[in-house]
Amino acid sequence: MxxxxxxxxxxxxxxxxxxxxxxxxxxxxxxxxxxxxxxxxxxxxxxxxxxxxxxxxxxxxxxxxxxxxxxxxxxxxxxxxxxxxxxxxxxxxxxxxxxxxxxxxxxxxxxxxxxxxxxxxxxxxxxxxxxxxxxxxxxxxxxxxxxxxxxxxxxxxxxxxxxxxxxxxxxxxxxxxxWQGKPRLNRALVPASALLCAALVLWQYQYRHVETRLHDATRQEGDVLAGRLADDVHRQLDAMRRFAHAWQLLHTSPSARQWRRQAARLYDDDFRYLVNIAFIHPDSRIIHVYPHSRLNTSVRGQHLFAAQPQSRPVIEAALSGRGQTSTGIIELLQGGPGIIYYLPMRDADDTLTGAAAMVISLPLLADTLFDALRPDRALWTWHGPRRVLARFGSPSRPGPWRHRYRLDLSGQTLEIVQRPLRDYLLARRSRLPAITLTIGLVLAYLLYMVLYTLRRLGEQNVAFQRSNAQLQEEIDERRRLQQAVEWLAHHDELTGLANRRRFLEQVDSLRDAPPLSLVLCDIDHFKRVNDQLGHLTGDEYLKAVAGIGQAVMAEYGGFFARYGGEEFIGCLPGAHHARACHAADTLRQRLFQRALRQADGSRVSLSAGVVTYRGGRFDLPHMMQAADDALYRAKRQGRNRTESAAPLAE
Known part of the structure; x- marks a missing residue:
């Protein structure tokens, strides 16, 4: 566009x-x-x-x-x-x-x-x-x-x-x-789709069952009606046979009065489709007719051979005594299609006196059938040979089913077609299949949502745990760095000893517990080591002095620190001056015995100054200065020796 x-x-x-x-x-x-x-x-x-x-x-x-x-x-x-x-x-x-x-x-x-x-x-x-x-x-x-x-x-x-x-x-x-790239999608979609497939299979089964059951139910309704009507006609024929046999008690043909009295017993309101019951003379004349309606009276005296020539073989068979006969669907003398049954009649001498005729009107028979039906349920049609005899019901919106029934009327077979109306069928149809499928859809959707949410929460939980682990690692690393920073703030990185700041804090904390002795040490001619042997060798010598000094001070109940450069200092809490001097000499001797060499092959030595605080006003700078002065004297007097400062007292 x-x-x-x-x-x-x-x-x-x-x-x-x-x-x-x-x-x-x-x-x-x-x-x-x-x-x-x-x-x-x-x-x-x-x-x-x-x-x-x-x-x-x-x-x-x-x-x-x-x-x-x-x-x-x-x-x-x-x-x-x-x-x-x-x-x-x-x-x-x-x-x-x-x-x-x-x-x-x-x-x-x-x-x-x-x-x-x-x-x-x-x-x-x-x-x-x-x-x-x-x-x-x-x-x-x-x-x-x-x-x-x-x-x-x-x-x-x-x-x-x-x-x-x-x-x-x-x-x-x-x-x-x-939706691509989401593994949780398939893990939720596959089970939910499987549940939906199961719901569709169940729907298909119920759908077929409901349709077939409704089809059979409507067909069965027609079977019942057709069977009931056929039974009704058969009962009437049985009654007619008994009626015909009853005249064998007489020695003459029935009179009009006798015929009327006996036919009245046979003719009943339940058999409304009977047009009349007639006595037929052997010459085919209609002698007696019951009931005496205007139409029935008009046919009395007529010769059936002439009035209904197409039925002559049937009439002759009955009049000759060969047994019960019936016409096909013919046009009745009273008008309208119908069927006539003929039964031979004999007197007490077994002489053939004529035939009894039972005239059935098909429109009236159809009315009897249709009286039990409702026009808004189905369209009914009654078919005879090559024509429709009767219709009943609404022709609008017929359903898809046609039920055909054979109605056997003692030798005469008629066809009845029932076509249930769609609206009536819909009103009777169960909604269970649709409800089942809808519930299946809802359950499948809920299953998908639950599985998808669980997978998503699981992934979020894993990501949270991973982030938590990373955060914990970062916290630990920060803690280690913090500890390292704190350690470096109070220790010498090279030797691992407490630095000058830490040493002074420790000494200051002991001011209230005299005596307290300090040993200030310095490596003799250390500059030559760095200049002639290199700083790496100098660092190794510093580590050696640190190790020896820490061990000696620990033996005497004190601690050792690097004061700066090649200077080290020891603190001996509770040690008198003589013990402190002995500790300083021990340190000096052990270093000398270690045989650390200068560039010219001479041994590395150490000078020390010792000062002791005995009580009174504590002045740490003054003590440090006194120890430094004693160290300076040891240097001037030839190095590799220990000098004492004057004891500090009140």
Whole structure:
């Protein structure tokens, strides 16, 4: 689309689309829903999320009434009420014309929900698409493996199945990029789809069972009616045979009075289809007729051979005594189609006196059958040879089933066809399959949401644990660094001894417990070591002095520190001056015995100054100065020796 046209059509798309969908609703819900979903997918692909949601909501709302008509409990809203509501809105439309089949309705609703959920996997959009695909496949399966009977409610979508499948595929292509790279999606989608497949299988079983059971039930109703009517005619014929045999007690033909009295007992209001009971003379004249209606009186005296020549063989067989006979469907003398049964009559001498005729009017017989029926349930037609004898019921909106019944009337077979009306069948049809499938969809969606949420929470928990472990490692590293910094703040990095700051803090903490002695040491000619042997050797010598000094001071109950450069200092709490001097000499001697060499081969030696605080006012700087002065004297007097400062007292 050119850019100027796109800028113009974009804002007007919701208006034009809504008008088009609304207009299509008058043509049918199915095309309107398909068109609306197509517009929603196009808008979503163009980045118009709000427009896509608007079309989807319009389609979803339009499908809701039809969906509720499938699953609302019968006790709450009956099918009759749904039919009345449809008739009130569209008098000429049937319920099946204003709603798609169940599978198509559910598939369209699922496709409409996906844009409403913005195609988000965490809201179940992948399962909705999978459900739509399975519903399309189920409709195709119903077309490939149809019911053995014509379905009352076609589960397939007919000509709209191909567009529905196309919309499902296009929705998959539209949303696939959003759902890729999410392992938790398949772990939730597969079990939920399996549950949905199970629900579809159960629905298919119930759907076939309900359709077949309803088909058999309506057929059985017709069987009962036809059988009851046939039994009724047979009972009447049995009564007629007894009537004919009863005249064998007489020695003459029955008089009019006798005939009227005996026929009145046989003629009953339950046999309203009897036109008359007549006595036929051997010459085929009608002698007696009961009841004495105007039509019956008009036929008395007529010769049947002349009036009904097509039935002459049947009449002759009865008049000759060969047994019971009956005509086919003929036009009665009183008018209208009917059947006449003839029974031979004999007197007490076994002489043939004539025949008794029982005239049955087929329209009246049909009325007897139809009296037990309601016209809003089925269209009934009574077929004779090459013509329809009677009709009953409404011909509007017939159902897909035709039930045919053979009515045997003692040698005469008639066919009755029942075609149940669709509205009546819908009112009797169980909604259990639709409810089962809907519940299966809901359970599958809930299972997907639970599994997806659990997987997502599991991944978040793993990520949280990983972050927590990394954070703990960082905390430990910071703690180690902090400890290292704190250690470096109070120790010498090279020798590991306490530094000058730490040493002074420790000594100051002992000021209230005299005596307290300090030993200040210095490596003799250490500059030569660095200059001539190198700083690495100098560092090794410093470490050696640190080790020896720390060991000696520990033996005497004190501690050792690096004071700076090549100077070291020891503290001996509770040690008198003589003990401190002895400790200093021990340190000096052990270093000398270590045989650390200068560049010229001479041994490295150590000079020390000792000072002791005996009590009184504690002045640490003064003590340090006194120890330094004693060390300086040891240096001037030849090094490798220990000098004492004057004891500090009150």
């Amino acid at each position: 050119p850019q100027p046209l796109a800028r113009f059509a974009g804002p007007l798309l919701p208006v034009f689309g809504t008008a088009a969908v609304t207009a299509l609703l008058w043509a049918g819900t199915a095309p309107a829903a398909l068109f609306g979903i197509a517009l929603a997918q196009w808008a979503a692909a163009s980045g118009r999320t709000k427009t896509a949601q608007g079309f989807s909501a319009l389609v979803f709302i339009a499908l809701l009434p039809g969906f509720f008509s499938y699953v609302t409990p019968e006790a709450l809203i009956s099918t009759g009420q749904w039919l009345a509501a449809v008739s009130a809105v569209a008098p000429e439309a049937a319920l099946t014309q204003v709603r798609p089949p169940l599978l198509a309705t559910l598939a369209l609703m699922l496709l409409a929900l996906i844009p409403l959920l913005r195609q988000r996997a965490r809201l179940g959009a992948p399962l909705l698409l999978a459900g739509a695909g399975l519903l399309v496949a189920a409709q195709l399966a119903c077309r490939l493996w149809p019911l053995p009977i014509a379905p009352l409610l076609a589960p397939g979508f007919g000509v709209w199945l191909a567009p529905l499948a196309g919309l499902t595929l296009s929705q998959l292509l539209l949303a696939r990029a959003r």
